[in-house]
Amino acid sequence: MKENNLPEDLFKDALSNLEVNPSQKSWADISDQLDTDADTKIQQKFEGFEAQPNPEIWEGIRTQLPYNLRIRRQLNWFAKIAAVLLVGMLFTMGSNMLKLNKQQNAAQIPSPTPTASESVETVIPILSMEDKSDFVFDVNKKKEVASILMDEEESINSLLDFILDDSDDIALAIDEEIIEESLLPADELAHGFALVSPEDDIEEIVEEEIDLTIKIPLVVVEESEIESLIDMYDANVSHSVTNTPLNK
Amino acid sequence: MMTSNLKVDVVIDDNVLAGCIEGNRAAQELLYNFFAPKMFGICLRYSYDYHSAEDLLQDGFVKVFHNLDRFRGDGSFEGWLKRIFINTAIEQYRKNQNKQVNPLNDEVYKSATSHDDVLDKLAVDDLLKVIQLLPQGYRTVFNLYVIEGYSHKEIATLLNISDGTSKSQLARAKDYIKNLLRKIK
Numbered sequence: 541m542k543e544n545n546l547p548e549d550l551f552k553d554a555l556s557n558l559e560v561n562p563s564q565k566s567w568a569d570i571s572d573q574l575d576t577d578a579d580t581k582i583q584q585k586f587e588g589f590e591a592q593p594n595p596e597i598w599e600g601i602r603t604q605l606p607y608n609l610r611i612r613r614q615l616n617w618f619a620k621i622a623a624v625l626l627v628g629m630l631f632t633m634g635s636n637m638l639k640l641n642k643q644q645n646a647a648q649i650p651s652p653t654p655t656a657s658e659s660v661e662t663v664i665p666i667l668s669m670e671d672k673s674d675f676v677f678d679v680n681k682k683k684e685v686a687s688i689l690m691d692e693e694e695s696i697n698s699l700l701d702f703i704l705d706d707s708d709d710i711a712l713a714i715d716e717e718i719i720e721e722s723l724l725p726a727d728e729l730a731h732g733f734a735l736v737s738p739e740d741d742i743e744e745i746v747e748e749e750i751d752l753t754i755k756i757p758l759v760v761v762e763e764s765e766i767e768s769l770i771d772m773y774d775a776n777v778s779h780s781v782t783n784t785p786l787n788k
Numbered sequence: 789m790m791t792s793n794l795k796v797d798v799v800i801d802d803n804v805l806a807g808c809i810e811g812n813r814a815a816q817e818l819l820y821n822f823f824a825p826k827m828f829g830i831c832l833r834y835s836y837d838y839h840s841a842e843d844l845l846q847d848g849f850v851k852v853f854h855n856l857d858r859f860r861g862d863g864s865f866e867g868w869l870k871r872i873f874i875n876t877a878i879e880q881y882r883k884n885q886n887k888q889v890n891p892l893n894d895e896v897y898k899s900a901t902s903h904d905d906v907l908d909k910l911a912v913d914d915l916l917k918v919i920q921l922l923p924q925g926y927r928t929v930f931n932l933y934v935i936e937g938y939s940h941k942e943i944a945t946l947l948n949i950s951d952g953t954s955k956s957q958l959a960r961a962k963d964y965i966k967n968l969l970r971k972i973k
Contacts, residue, residue, distance in 0.1 A: 575962060579934045585912045586935050590825035591832055593845055598820055604850045607811035609857045 800865065809857045820849060823866070827873050833931050834877035836920050844880060848873040874936065878946055881928045910969075918968050926961035933958050 606612050800822055807815025828845050835841035852872055859868050910918075919927060928947065932938045933954075938946070940954040947954070 578962075581908070582915065583935055583937075585910075585915055586829070586833065589829040589833075589912055589916075591828045592825050593828040594842060597824070597842055597846055598817065600846050601820065601849045601853070602813070602816075605811070605813075605816060605853050609809045609811070609854070613857065 805856065805859070805865070808853065816853060823869055824849070826866070827869060830870065830873050831877070832916055833919055833935065834874075834880075834928065836924065836927070844873070844877060847880075848876045851876060874932075877931075878928065881924055881947065884924055918965055921968065922961055922964060926957055926964060929954055929957040930961040930965075 800819060804815050804818055808819055824845065827848060828841065831841040831844040831848065832838070835844055852869060855872075859865065919930065922930060929943055932943045932946065933940070940951045940958075943949075943954045944951045949957075
């Protein structure tokens with residue numbers, strides 16, 4: 541065998557089988573580089589990648605397409621505005637109903653009954669004539685009106701007394717003309733006469749328990765006078781019948 | 789397989805967009821035919837199979853046509869469309885988040901090998917199959933980070949998860965892909 545004594549040979553022998561463990565970082569760097577290269581290769585392969593889809597896909601899409609986006613957007617806006625208005629309207633209605641309910645509830649709540657120990661001063665307002673309505677009964681005013689009517693009633697009584705007084709000569713007080721006129725039908729009465737129907741106030745007087753005494757005098761009339769009166773009445777009635785038009 | 793060789797020689801301009809907004813069916817169909825292959829590619833990446841990708845495509849386009857008047861023209865229309873489809877996929881992920889079951893055993897992630905050579909040999913359709921095999925959470929994070937280029941912070945915001953969860957999901961997704969590629973190799 542040939543011996544190697546040269547220094548080159550010594551280096552060669554010493555370093556030819558040299559092994560040194562690299563650091564972990566070295567492999568990580570290499571691995572990253574490999575990954576990056578792989579990523580780039582994959583990216584490049586998919587660049588501009590296309591595939592033809594099934595023609596039936598378009599049919600599926602077409603059934604879901606909108607007709608006009610602009611009109612649809614406008615309709616959407618109108619729908620939104622309408623919805624806002626509707627919500628506002630419902631809110632207003634709701635709040636009004638709540639208010640009304642509160643008012644009704646407040647009206648239905650009974651006022652607390654005062655206890656015996658408590659002194660409650662109640663002020664009842666006196667209504668004027670203008671304030672008087674069908675639902676307000678003004679006691680003071682009613683009394684006042686009733687007293688006036690009672691005065692009037694007294695004067696009526698006195699008048700009736702005067703007319704029907706036995707002491708007076710009725711034949712003198714009522715002359716024939718007046719009797720004749722009183723027997724005329726109502727539509728033929730002269731001016732200044734009118735049929736008077738009792739007013740409501742009169743009924744109120746009755747309700748107020750006013751004593752109204754009507755005295756009916758007994759007048760002694762002779763037979764001849766009665767007959768003459770009957771004749772006069774008949775004559776007046778026949779006169780009025782003949783004067784009245786048939787088609788009236 | 790599914791890659792389209794058909795190129796539609798049309799220009800999607802403002803008139804087509806205006807027609808779509810006014811409900812013109814012809815304009816809507818034109819827009820769909822022009823962008824459907826590109827968007828279906830995205831849908832396939834975020835879905836676990838072809839049929840779920842079709843559902844995603846349909847949902848995405850319905851959303852596009854219902855919100856087309858909101859496109860201001862600030863960026864590219866295609867970018868706007870893409871965002872809608874990605875967001876639709878994210879919505880689907882959120883819906884299924886609670887139902888998500890991780891079918892993978894942690895042991896499979898440990899044997900990581902270099903897969904660059906495999907990647908070079910794989911066709912995009914095969915790679916798509918690998919991605920579709922990922923659980924939904926991993927797939928979504930992998931798509932967002934590796935292909936769309938979102939940061940972990942952005943992904944965390946989009947998916948309503950933490951940065952750490954996003955990172956760990958991505959790491960697991962990569963390990964899972966490596967394991968699958970090793971088997972293919």
